[in-house]
Amino acid sequence: MYVKASPNRFFYFCTRKQQNSNFFKQFNMKKISVIALVGVGLLLASCDKGKTAESAATSQEQTVAESKGETLAVDTAASVVNWKAFHKGGMAPRWGTLTVKSGDISVDAGQVAAGNFIIDMNSIKVDPASVTEKDKKPADLEAHLKNPDFFDVAKNPTSDFKITSVTDLKDAPKDAVAGANKTVSGNLTLSGKTMNVTFPAKVDVTENSAAIQAKFTVNRADWGIKFGTSEADPAEWMISKDIEIAIDVKAKK
Template identity: 25%
Template sequence: MNKTIPSLVMLGSAASLAAAETYVIDPAHTVVGFSVKHMMVTNTRGVFGDVKGTVVADPNDLANSGVEVTIGVASIDTRNADRDTHLRSADFFDVEKFPTMSFKSTKVEKRGEGYVATGQLTIKGVSKEIALPFTVSGPITDPWGSVRYGLEFEKVKINRKDFGLTWNNVMETGGLVVGEEVTIELEVELVKQKPQE
């Protein structure tokens, strides 16, 4: 890791590092969402609104990139205040002890028309490797002169119990109130960081 950019995972040679550009996540145009089965019949959906992150990328070789994202867990929103309070509690995310979750890439590879970012997903203090396939749109220059990219990720499934999210109840029919498999849905917009004056 380059000590001058401690929050980023850098890949490639020193020459590639010199060509790298820094981009930040635009939270107003980024979606970090999820869905999980409710009582075995429908999906409950939610989003996290507090998303911060940085990508360092070589525009000539996007596979030579590093990614780090941090999410404020208390920002969870499933459109039900009581449920959101329960999700923030020690039964689930325990935000008092674990206020953030994160993803930190270890490599980004070209695959077909897109890319795959592999790295460590950390939730509730537990880190597991995860692969996130995505495609890239852009770059474009917005009306204010900022360079932007869009990243659209394929849906990825994880088992919440792998990350210590184990709470559940059993219905009279024998089914679980909350499914164990969680689908992650991501859309990210990046803005090139302008040099500090």
């Protein structure tokens, strides 16, 4: 004796099985999508964690502050510009130094009134400690930074910063240089293009000297340095547009 299954019951069974199959496929796809979104979130978070300095406010070139009072010459041996850049989603940071070639700071009534610093782009150095890959060499990275992909130093051997204003700083951002007491604005020229940047700084003036210390982040694409900034290519998108700049300029009589 046997029970004959009706066509309707057989159709119901097959349809239910197909629905279950589709459900699990959709569930797995959603699961994969969530994992992918989490991965992207972690990647973006790692990019943010790489930065240690606030982004400078950027605008068009402004009128340079007039020199007045006493002018002090920059002590190039005691001054330096440190830089830091990232790629691979904020990982594998590179850092190094640039030499201050010349400059001066004007002091009037005990306050910095103006200033001008010339940076030697041919002096760019990559700290060997930042190059951990066995197939990479600091000298090769320095050569790449000097070529037209980045700073094109053959065409633009120097960069410069010219102060446009110095004002009192009330509340220093958490990532500002220690002891920040002023807001400094100035025209920063990189690769032949000039933009005005504003950032918190520590400014000290004594009877015989003046010093400016600051750290801030700029977007190199604002200066037309766009190598590796295309979001259409995932490999290029992983190269950060941010450059952290830390200046330590000292001037004396």
